[in-house]
Amino acid sequence: MKELEKLFDRIIQRVNINLRELEFDVNPLVRQLIPTAQMTKFYAFYGITPHHPLNLLFRNSNLSGSYFLGKVGVTNSLLYKSDIRGDELKKCGDSFQYQEFDIPVDQDEQISIQDSFLIKNLVHNFSHDPETLESFFIQDTVSMHYANIHGSPTNGCYLGPFSTVDLTTIRDCVVGAYAYVQAGEISHLNIDPGTVWVRKPDDFNFMYRYPVSQLSNYIYFSAGSPPQGVFMDFVEDRKEAFQRVFQVVNIDTPVSIPASASLDRYAVLKPKTKIGENVLVAQRAFVQNSSLGKGANAQENCYIINSKLQGNNVTAHGAKIIEADLGKNVFVGFNSFLRGRPNARLTIGQDSIIMPHTIIDIRKPLTIPSGHLVWGLINTAGDIETNSMSLKDFSKIDTRICKGSMLFEGSGSSFVTAFQERIHHILEANGAFYSGNANRGHAQRNQNISFNTIQPYPEGDKEGLYPTINIQP
Amino acid sequence: MKNYKVKELMVPIAEYATVPETATLFEAVLALEKAQEQFQATRYSHRAVLVLDKNKKVVGKLSQMDFLSALEPQDTNLEQIRMFKQFGFTRKAVVLQQEEYLKNSPPILDVYSKAAKNRVTQYMRRPTEGEYVNENASLDVALHQLTAGSNLSLLVTRDKDIIGILRLADVFAAVYHSMKESELKLADGETE
Numbered sequence: 001m002k003e004l005e006k007l008f009d010r011i012i013q014r015v016n017i018n019l020r021e022l023e024f025d026v027n028p029l030v031r032q033l034i035p036t037a038q039m040t041k042f043y044a045f046y047g048i049t050p051h052h053p054l055n056l057l058f059r060n061s062n063l064s065g066s067y068f069l070g071k072v073g074v075t076n077s078l079l080y081k082s083d084i085r086g087d088e089l090k091k092c093g094d095s096f097q098y099q100e101f102d103i104p105v106d107q108d109e110q111i112s113i114q115d116s117f118l119i120k121n122l123v124h125n126f127s128h129d130p131e132t133l134e135s136f137f138i139q140d141t142v143s144m145h146y147a148n149i150h151g152s153p154t155n156g157c158y159l160g161p162f163s164t165v166d167l168t169t170i171r172d173c174v175v176g177a178y179a180y181v182q183a184g185e186i187s188h189l190n191i192d193p194g195t196v197w198v199r200k201p202d203d204f205n206f207m208y209r210y211p212v213s214q215l216s217n218y219i220y221f222s223a224g225s226p227p228q229g230v231f232m233d234f235v236e237d238r239k240e241a242f243q244r245v246f247q248v249v250n251i252d253t254p255v256s257i258p259a260s261a262s263l264d265r266y267a268v269l270k271p272k273t274k275i276g277e278n279v280l281v282a283q284r285a286f287v288q289n290s291s292l293g294k295g296a297n298a299q300e301n302c303y304i305i306n307s308k309l310q311g312n313n314v315t316a317h318g319a320k321i322i323e324a325d326l327g328k329n330v331f332v333g334f335n336s337f338l339r340g341r342p343n344a345r346l347t348i349g350q351d352s353i354i355m356p357h358t359i360i361d362i363r364k365p366l367t368i369p370s371g372h373l374v375w376g377l378i379n380t381a382g383d384i385e386t387n388s389m390s391l392k393d394f395s396k397i398d399t400r401i402c403k404g405s406m407l408f409e410g411s412g413s414s415f416v417t418a419f420q421e422r423i424h425h426i427l428e429a430n431g432a433f434y435s436g437n438a439n440r441g442h443a444q445r446n447q448n449i450s451f452n453t454i455q456p457y458p459e460g461d462k463e464g465l466y467p468t469i470n471i472q473p
Numbered sequence: 474m475k476n477y478k479v480k481e482l483m484v485p486i487a488e489y490a491t492v493p494e495t496a497t498l499f500e501a502v503l504a505l506e507k508a509q510e511q512f513q514a515t516r517y518s519h520r521a522v523l524v525l526d527k528n529k530k531v532v533g534k535l536s537q538m539d540f541l542s543a544l545e546p547q548d549t550n551l552e553q554i555r556m557f558k559q560f561g562f563t564r565k566a567v568v569l570q571q572e573e574y575l576k577n578s579p580p581i582l583d584v585y586s587k588a589a590k591n592r593v594t595q596y597m598r599r600p601t602e603g604e605y606v607n608e609n610a611s612l613d614v615a616l617h618q619l620t621a622g623s624n625l626s627l628l629v630t631r632d633k634d635i636i637g638i639l640r641l642a643d644v645f646a647a648v649y650h651s652m653k654e655s656e657l658k659l660a661d662g663e664t665e
Binding site: 183189192197199201205207209400402403404407409 | 553557559560561562563565566569570572573
C-alpha cells in the first residue's frame with residue numbers, strides 16, 4: 001500500500017505545481033476521497049476487437065474498475081472506475097484536416113495518461129490539436145467524479161465533478177463542477193462551476209452561467225466530503241444494478257437486440273425496454289422501461305428511464321433522460337439532466353438541440369417546440385423564454401445577444417451549423433445510418449468484444465498497484 | 474525654463490479637504506465639497522480627500538475614482554461578468570451582459586444610501602512608496618514621479634510629516650507657463 005500512497009502524493013504535488021499561479025490546492029479536495037483500500041477491490045478490464053488496434057501499456061499505476069479499449073498507455077497514475085475508450089483514435093495513414101493544412105498521421109494515435117488521478121471519468125474521441133496529432137495526452141491532472149475528457153489533451157489541470165472538457169487543448173486550468181468547456185485551446189484559466197462555454201475564435205462565443213445557489217442543489221463539492229446533490233443521489237440510487245453486471249460472468253439480456261444494434265456487456269438494460277435497429281448502448285449506460293428508436297444511442301454513464309426516443313437521438317456521455325418523449329433527431333448534450341415526472345412528462349420536438357450541461361427539471365408537463373436550441377436551467381414553462389430560441393432565429397444573430405444568464409457573440413448561423421454537423425458526425429460514427437453493408441459504426445463494430453480482466457498486487461508494499469503490463473496482438 | 478520647487482506648487486494640507494478615519498463616505502464627500510467652495514480662487518478644484526488618524530497623520534486618500542468605485546454594486550456575479558474579456562468576449566458584449574444583470578439588481582439609490590453610511594477607510598487607498606515627494610524636490614523630479622506612477626497627486630513631506638499635496642493640475646500649469654515664457658523669449662530673439 002505504501003507505493004500507492006507515494007504515487008498519490010506525487011500526483012497531487014505535480015498538479016499543484018501546475019496550478020500554483022491560480023493558487024489552487026487540490027490536496028484537501030481529493031485526500032481521503034477514495035480510500036486506498038477501495039482502490040484494491042476492483043479488477044480492471046480491457047476489450048479486444050478486430051476493428052481497433054490493440055496496444056495497452058500499464059506502468060506503476062492503479063486501474064481499479066477501469067476499462068480500456070484501443071491504444072492506451074497509463075504511467076504513474078490512479079484510475080478509479082474510469083472508461084478509457086480509444087475507439088475513435090486516429091490511425092496510421094489517416095489525414096487530419098486543420099484550417100488549410102492537410103496533415104498526414106504517421107502512427108496510430110495513443111491515449112497517454114501520466115501522473116494523473118481520474119475518478120469515474122470518461123476519456124473518449126481523439127486529439128483535435130494539430131500539434132499533438134498522435135498523442136491524446138492527459139498529464140499532471142486530477143479529474144473528479146463523472147467528468148468527461150472528450151478529445152481534449154489535458155496538462156496540469158483540475159476538473160471538478162460532472163465537468164466536461166470537449167475538443168479543447170487545456171493547460172494549467174481549473175474547471176469547476178458541472179462546467180463545460182469547448183474552446184479550442186486554453187491555459188491558466190479558472191472556470192467557475194456551472195459555466196457552459198463554447199467558443200470558436202473569430203467566429204462565435206457562447207457562455208451561460210448557472211446561478212450558484214440553484215446549481216448547488218444538483219451538484220456541490222467542497223473539501224472534506226464527496227460530491228453531493230441530486231446528480232450524485234441519482235447515480236448512487238442505481239449503483240446496485242451495475243454491481244451485478246460487473247460481478248456476473250454471463251449476463252442474460254432481458255429484451256431482444258436487433259442484429260444491427262449493439263448492447264455493451266457492461267450496460268444495464270431493465271425490462272420493458274425496446275431497442276431499435278442501429279442502436280448503440282455503451283458500457284455503464286442504464287436503460288429502463290424505455291424505447292430507443294432506430295439509430296438512437298445511449299453513451300457511457302447515460303440513464304434513460306421511462307422515456308421514448310423516436311430515432312436518431314444522440315444521448316451524449318453522462319446525459320440523463322427521465323419521463324420524457326423525444327422526437328426524431330433530438331440531441332441531448334453531455335451530462336444534461338432532463339427529468340419529467342410520471343404526471344408531468346417532458347416532450348421535446350424533433351430536431352431540437354439540448355446544449356451540453358442543460359438541466360430541465362419540471363413538476364408540470366412541459367413541451368419544447370421542434371427545432372429549438374435549449375440551454376441552462378429550466379424548471380417551469382416561463383424559463384423556456386430566457387433559455388431557448390428557435391434554431392432559425394438563433395441563426396440570424398450576427399452581432400451579439402444576451403438572454404438572462406446567456407451571452408452570445410458572433411455568427412449564430414456558424415454556431416448552429418457547427419452543432420448540426422457535429423451531431424450528424426456522431427450519428428454516423430455510432431452507426432445510426434448503417435444500411436446492411438455501408439456506414440458501419442460503433443453499433444456494428446462493437447458487437448463482438450472480448451473482455452479480459454487484470455488485477456493488482458493483493459498485499460505488501462505494492463498492494464493496489466498493477467504490475468507493468470504490455471498487451472499487444 | 475524656471476525650475477520650481479515642489480513647495481512652491483503644493484496645496485498646504487491646512488487648505489486641503491481632510492476627514493478623520495472615523496468619517497463615513499458621505500462625510501468625506503461633504504468635506505470635499507466644502508473645501509472646493511473655500512478654494513474658489515484657484516482654477517483647479519480638489520479631486521481627493523485625505524484621511525487623517527487621531528494624530529493628524531495622513532493614512533489614506535480617497536480620490537474621485539475611489540468614491541465612484543464605492544458606489545458600484547459589490548457583487549461577485551458582477552465581478553465575474555467584468556472578467557468575461559478573458560473568455561474572448563468584446564467590451565460591448567460584457568456591457569450587454571452587465572446591463573442585463575443589473576436589471577434585477579437593487580435600485581441605484583439604495584446602493585448609494587448603503588455606501589454613504591460606510592466608513593471612508595473601507596474605500597480609501599493607503600499611499601504607496603512612490604506617492605511621497607520631498608518639499609524641496611525640483612519640478613523635474615516631481616514630474617517624473619507623477620508620470621512614472623501614473624499618479625494624479627503626490628503627498629509632500631517635510632522630514633516625517635506630510636505638509637501638503639502636489640496635484641497633477643498644478644504641475645501641468647507650472648510646466649505649461651514655463652514653456653510658454655521660454656518660447657516667447659525665443660521668439661523675441663533672446664538667447665539662453
